[in-house]
Amino acid sequence: MIKFLNPSYVFKISGKLLNLFKTILIPLVIIGLVFSLFLSPEDYIQGDSVRIMYIHVPAAWISLFSFAAISFFCILNFLFKLKNVTLIYKSLAPIGLTFNIVAVVTGSLWGQPTWGTWWAWDARLTSMLVLMFFYIAFIFSYKFVSNPDRSIKACTLISVLGLINIVIIKYSVEWWSTLHQPASISLTNETTVHFSMLIPLGLMVFALFMYVAVIFLMKYRIETIRIKKKGIKNYEL
Amino acid sequence: MNFEIFVMNGFGIYVWSSFAFTFLVCLFLFLRTKKTLKKLEKEFVKEAHNLSEDRLKEVKKQKIAKEILISHSRS
16 A cells, blocks of 8 residues: 555556556547447437437546545645645546536537526536536645645645535435436436446446546656656756 | 438437537647646756766666656657
8 A cells, every 4th residue: 555655656657557548548439439429229208319428427427536536635635744645636636627517518518409408507507517616726726826735725625615515416416406317327226227328338437537547647747747857956956 | 321320310419519529628638738748758858967967867766757767768
């Protein structure tokens, strides 16, 4: 476990994993796209518009999962002051924001043919929009707060408040009457999505998580090199 | 040519727009991240080679610095 917190070990492994994930990514995306655009059946109510689900659902999951992970690492950093953890959440935040935007835009494109509107101020949609503002505030707090201690405090505060919003997003469709449908895929209850649609969905989830891993490792290397560059400048003095 | 694949019973515009938007956003993020990584690696190597020989040896003793120099020379 300690090995995985050692920056030099993580940096070395990140290079190897990056090459492996890049090799797997393109075939995986192609297979996922073929299944989701051409091979999967249309929905008996929503017709072909259901294909948007294969992008929208993984994007929303990545966005929520990233913020939950960011909150976990922020709390960990706040309590134990682990430098490596800072690199992890700095690398994750732009990815989470990107997929949050993708989820909102594709949700809007799905909403028009199914609900007859691009946007509604219902609980699920609004809480997803609020998450976007949490991401922006979080990124600003580590980019523009120069004092490291204050930056860590600001990041932790925003991530903890954002975590409450994650819970609201999850249960918004149960607590309020919303245009958005309740969860179709559940670990505890019965999954209402047919197997023929679960395969392309699973493939796209896997492909997009692989893409996230590639970007995350690249960003992790960027943040590490930035720190090392400062170290070299100290050698010059 | 079967245009039904693209039209998708009138839903094509929404479906293709969603996939195209996601693809472009992902491509932009990938290219921008890759460019930044290459630029930083290049700058790091340049700064390392501007050091005196003794200091460069010291830098090369650090595992991460060594890894950056190796990965840059490979690419």
